Amino acid sequence: MTRIVSSLKIVSMLLLFIMFLNISHAQKCSLGMTPLSASVRATPGQTAIIIWNLYNIYGDRLTHVSLTYTSDVDWPVTFDPALKNVTYDIAGQIVTVTENLALEPNPPVTVKPEVIPPGTNYVKHPFTDEYIPVKTVKISIKIPENAEVWKTHEFTILAEGNCFTAPGAVIPSLSTPLKITLQVVPREFYEKAVLQIPWYVQYSYVIIAIVIIVLLGIIYWSYRRGKKLTQKVSKK
Amino acid sequence: MNKEFDAMLVVTIAIIVLGVFSVIAYRENLVSGIASLTGYATWNQTTSASVTVNEYISATLSNIPIDFGSLDPGTTNQPATNNPLLVQVGAETNVEYNITLNGTTNFVSGGNSFSVGNLSYNTTEITTPTPYELNVEKNAYTNEPCPCGTQADRNVWHYISVPAGQVAGAYSANIKITVKKST
Numbered sequence: 001m002t003r004i005v006s007s008l009k010i011v012s013m014l015l016l017f018i019m020f021l022n023i024s025h026a027q028k029c030s031l032g033m034t035p036l037s038a039s040v041r042a043t044p045g046q047t048a049i050i051i052w053n054l055y056n057i058y059g060d061r062l063t064h065v066s067l068t069y070t071s072d073v074d075w076p077v078t079f080d081p082a083l084k085n086v087t088y089d090i091a092g093q094i095v096t097v098t099e100n101l102a103l104e105p106n107p108p109v110t111v112k113p114e115v116i117p118p119g120t121n122y123v124k125h126p127f128t129d130e131y132i133p134v135k136t137v138k139i140s141i142k143i144p145e146n147a148e149v150w151k152t153h154e155f156t157i158l159a160e161g162n163c164f165t166a167p168g169a170v171i172p173s174l175s176t177p178l179k180i181t182l183q184v185v186p187r188e189f190y191e192k193a194v195l196q197i198p199w200y201v202q203y204s205y206v207i208i209a210i211v212i213i214v215l216l217g218i219i220y221w222s223y224r225r226g227k228k229l230t231q232k233v234s235k236k
Numbered sequence: 237m238n239k240e241f242d243a244m245l246v247v248t249i250a251i252i253v254l255g256v257f258s259v260i261a262y263r264e265n266l267v268s269g270i271a272s273l274t275g276y277a278t279w280n281q282t283t284s285a286s287v288t289v290n291e292y293i294s295a296t297l298s299n300i301p302i303d304f305g306s307l308d309p310g311t312t313n314q315p316a317t318n319n320p321l322l323v324q325v326g327a328e329t330n331v332e333y334n335i336t337l338n339g340t341t342n343f344v345s346g347g348n349s350f351s352v353g354n355l356s357y358n359t360t361e362i363t364t365p366t367p368y369e370l371n372v373e374k375n376a377y378t379n380e381p382c383p384c385g386t387q388a389d390r391n392v393w394h395y396i397s398v399p400a401g402q403v404a405g406a407y408s409a410n411i412k413i414t415v416k417k418s419t
Contacts, residue, residue: 027298028297030296030326031294031296032294032326034290034291036292036293037291037417055294058324058326123290125328126292126330127327127328127384160412163297163300165301171300171301171408171411172297172301172302172321172411172413173340173410173413174295174413174415175412175415176295176414176415177416208255211255212252215248215251219244222244
């Protein structure tokens, strides 16, 4: 009897320990992305489009992602998917979240599926022979018609991921940025040599004007001199 | 005398007209230049090849939310019951990275609040407990080496002080953990 009781005590302690482990290692909120930077060239009036891939390969719950941006210019930037309110049932509680998209936990796969749903993709894992399932975000930047050519502008897109956890005192969120460098380029390409113009050609019109004035001055002086001489001769 | 003057006048006008005509006629040539092409036995041109290797980064938070349990007002520097917060930087991350912390709200319970500055943290790099400041990004880990195939675990320990006389209630605050490529 005592042996049975001792065994039961050991088993219950083991069970409690396993439950404790599960609780400790639960609640993983994960957010990943690629790329981290992008360089774009666009002409005035064009819309630059950048595709950003977001993923959740380590989490154990949805990561709710909202997107914001900062920039050195006031040009319109839009995201697809757009920001929206979504209602979730979380263990019996109805909660409304404002998000651009939600990332389900989705580990890497060894084979890409033949049919890939829109808004998703698979990117090559950089270190293994696997593919990371991603959700794609389309970032559109509209360049104004009067944008100055050959100027470069910086845009920073911030993805902030939040997960629902058990009620707690401090609720952390995860964020990572995408840096976009956008250069405005002219609509057409041309190339022509710019020659150094000699000064006497550059100022040819001015030189001509001066020569004319001098010559006219000489003519007028000669005329006056001739007239005086004529007057002297007629007096004699 | 008049004849000499007339002759000089005619010559002068002729010089002026000739000069103006010359400049107008040949200025374009002087400005634009003349290009000529000499035959070459061989022709070569240089170009360049380029490729961009894509960058990946991910982070996973564990031991969340940061919980301090129940504390009395006036308590100072109490550690979180589930310290440390674990930030796991994914194995596919192929860049050096920084981890920063930002307290984006104060501790709030209904109409009562106290400053997020009562929350402090330390890491293996920042060994002195450092208080949060509202909406100020603080360094936790800087220029960490690329995981490049091996997951990297980074710990953040949290401590809280409850102001004396603080009204009872369940307070919560938000902090933002940013993992980004080192510049």
